[in-house]
Amino acid sequence: MINKNSPIPLYYQLEEYIKELIEQGDLKPGDALPPEREYAEEYKISRMTVRQAFTQLVNEGYLYRIQGKGTFVSERKIEQPLQGLTSFTEDMKARGLEPGSQLIHFDIIPAPIGAAKQLKIAESAPIYEITRIRLADGIPMALETNFISTELIKDLTVEIVNQSLYAYMEDQLKLTIDSSSQIIEASIVSKEEAEYLQISEGAPVMLIQNITYLEDGTPVEFVKSVFRADRYKFMIQKKRQKPSGN
Amino acid sequence: MINKNSPIPLYYQLEEYIKELIEQGDLKPGDALPPEREYAEEYKISRMTVRQAFTQLVNEGYLYRIQGKGTFVSERKIEQPLQGLTSFTEDMKARGLEPGSQLIHFDIIPAPIGAAKQLKIAESAPIYEITRIRLADGIPMALETNFISTELIKDLTVEIVNQSLYAYMEDQLKLTIDSSSQIIEASIVSKEEAEYLQISEGAPVMLIQNITYLEDGTPVEFVKSVFRADRYKFMIQKKRQKPSGN
DNA sequence: AATGTATAGTTGTCTATACCAATATTATTT
DNA sequence: AAATAATATTGGTATAGACAACTATACATT
Numbered sequence: 220m221i222n223k224n225s226p227i228p229l230y231y232q233l234e235e236y237i238k239e240l241i242e243q244g245d246l247k248p249g250d251a252l253p254p255e256r257e258y259a260e261e262y263k264i265s266r267m268t269v270r271q272a273f274t275q276l277v278n279e280g281y282l283y284r285i286q287g288k289g290t291f292v293s294e295r296k297i298e299q300p301l302q303g304l305t306s307f308t309e310d311m312k313a314r315g316l317e318p319g320s321q322l323i324h325f326d327i328i329p330a331p332i333g334a335a336k337q338l339k340i341a342e343s344a345p346i347y348e349i350t351r352i353r354l355a356d357g358i359p360m361a362l363e364t365n366f367i368s369t370e371l372i373k374d375l376t377v378e379i380v381n382q383s384l385y386a387y388m389e390d391q392l393k394l395t396i397d398s399s400s401q402i403i404e405a406s407i408v409s410k411e412e413a414e415y416l417q418i419s420e421g422a423p424v425m426l427i428q429n430i431t432y433l434e435d436g437t438p439v440e441f442v443k444s445v446f447r448a449d450r451y452k453f454m455i456q457k458k459r460q461k462p463s464g465n
Numbered sequence: 466m467i468n469k470n471s472p473i474p475l476y477y478q479l480e481e482y483i484k485e486l487i488e489q490g491d492l493k494p495g496d497a498l499p500p501e502r503e504y505a506e507e508y509k510i511s512r513m514t515v516r517q518a519f520t521q522l523v524n525e526g527y528l529y530r531i532q533g534k535g536t537f538v539s540e541r542k543i544e545q546p547l548q549g550l551t552s553f554t555e556d557m558k559a560r561g562l563e564p565g566s567q568l569i570h571f572d573i574i575p576a577p578i579g580a581a582k583q584l585k586i587a588e589s590a591p592i593y594e595i596t597r598i599r600l601a602d603g604i605p606m607a608l609e610t611n612f613i614s615t616e617l618i619k620d621l622t623v624e625i626v627n628q629s630l631y632a633y634m635e636d637q638l639k640l641t642i643d644s645s646s647q648i649i650e651a652s653i654v655s656k657e658e659a660e661y662l663q664i665s666e667g668a669p670v671m672l673i674q675n676i677t678y679l680e681d682g683t684p685v686e687f688v689k690s691v692f693r694a695d696r697y698k699f700m701i702q703k704k705r706q707k708p709s710g711n
Numbered sequence: 712a713a714t715g716t717a718t719a720g721t722t723g724t725c726t727a728t729a730c731c732a733a734t735a736t737t738a739t740t741t
Numbered sequence: 742a743a744a745t746a747a748t749a750t751t752g753g754t755a756t757a758g759a760c761a762a763c764t765a766t767a768c769a770t771t
Contacts, residue, residue, distance in 0.1 A: 228753080228754060228755090229754080229755075230754075230755085264755080264756085265755060265756045265757065265758095266756095266757085266758095267755070267756075267757085268754080268755060268756080271754085271755090285763090285764085286762065286763050286764080287762070287763030287764035287765080288763080288764060288765085289764095
């Protein structure tokens with residue numbers, strides 16, 4: 220289970236191992252884990268290292284601790300978007316649907332004022348504008364337009380966008396994605412959008428704007444999406460920030 | 466700054482101190498903090514203790530670390546809802562609006578099937594059903610119905626609900642709120658809702674369902690809200706979960 | 712029966728130290 | 742002047758141990 224010769228950190232190995240036990244049902248919600256000291260002795264690692272693994276899992280919502288009693292498996296594990304920040308593709312897969320895309324256009328244009336402001340670049344600076352119909356099991360789910368500065372991301376291709384933009388940024392460009400902010404609102408679909416989405420004019424839709432940031436706060440991507448309300452609900456899980464912590 | 470005789474943990478003292486520096490602008494976004502070893506020497510505490518404080522702040526989005534370079538203040542600190550989980554009241558205040566309420570009814574009824582399922586209680590078990598029009602600067606913003614089991618929360622009054630239900634649960638009942646999950650969708654307003662909200666029939670609205678959980682996973686409150694789309698947008702900030710961590 | 716006391720087991724905090732990995736800086740070589 | 746190598750600095754991982762705070766239980770005392 221724990222391999223001391225592996226280059227993978229011990230605390231991370233233990234973390235993944237426990238996560239597995241939970242996901243496979245070997246550890247059920249409410250169950251107490253073996254005490255920290257027991258793990259330490261069992262695997263011949265120090266208690267602090269065990270604590271580091273536990274702490275991560277507590278932060279991620281898998282476990283909770285009660286001083287003097289023990290460490291327990293949380294009732295509902297907080298849903299963890301796989302890559303941390305969910306893309307449409309991951310989102311659909313998680314819902315058991317087959318994601319797909321239909322490209323409307325892929326252009327480099329002078330930044331419109333809205334996108335320029337969100338991406339904190341000069342107005343009319345060149346940016347990619349990529350519009351796609353997003354499909355789930357072949358049925359239109361959303362109309363999505365991405366705005367990406369050509370400054371940060373060069374040589375973008377349709378292939379990259381259709382694969383995984385995030386993976387490309389992290390693996391190839393060594394950019395670390397840190398966080399995102401979203402604005403969600405309800406609206407009525409426009410005539411043009413209705414056609415793409417194959418819904419009747421005046422039907423309700425959800426407008427979602429997403430901005431993705433790097434660690435130093437630089438915005439890298441601005442996405443505007445129009446989701447069909449009859450096919451899409453948005454789910455969020457929030458964990459409380461507590462004064463005590465680690 | 467750091468008081469070794471205080472019962473307050475050292476890492477927490479340091480954490481609060483650094484947080485203060487950031488919030489007062491003494492440490493600006495992008496600034497590098499003094500290295501961990503320097504803090505350790507400065508305050509005669511161990512480096513691991515400094516790391517514990519730093520780690521907390523990294524998890525809360527205040528700081529980010531780059532190995533070999535240093536630790537830096539984040540550009541935009543992830544918005545931290547004051548009480549961790551935002552209530553309507555806090556939400557409106559944060560938007561600079563004056564929150565208000567107009568009670569429609571406050572009853573104890575047998576749990577309808579939907580609420581019973583969400584709260585994981587027996588169908589037709591007694592629950593509070595509280596419906597209010599939520600106002601912002603005196604204008605209807607949302608229609609909100611709370612479902613709360615009488616089992617967990619006894620002796621609930623209109624006053625408590627109008628004050629702060631969360632504060633009552635934590636301070637009086639010693640229940641620790643841990644997390645919440647929400648489902649958001651777009652819809653068209655019904656005739657009855659339209660009247661309460663003073664909008665025209667068929668206008669777009671956002672339906673928000675919220676469930677609040679304790680640490681052990683017990684659901685304590687189920688809230689269904691209908692928000693006017695013309696007056697309300699929903700904002701979320703997500704922080705990426707990274708494989709490495711502590 | 713109620714209350715105090717002792718004890719063992721658990722997580723929480725903290726120290727001191729060591730070495731590794733990534734980055735930045737300086738010195739050296741070309 | 743540029744490239745390379747060596748060194749220093751910084752965060753990352755890990756150890757071993759100590760004591761504090763809290764919980765639960767068993768037992769004794771009142």
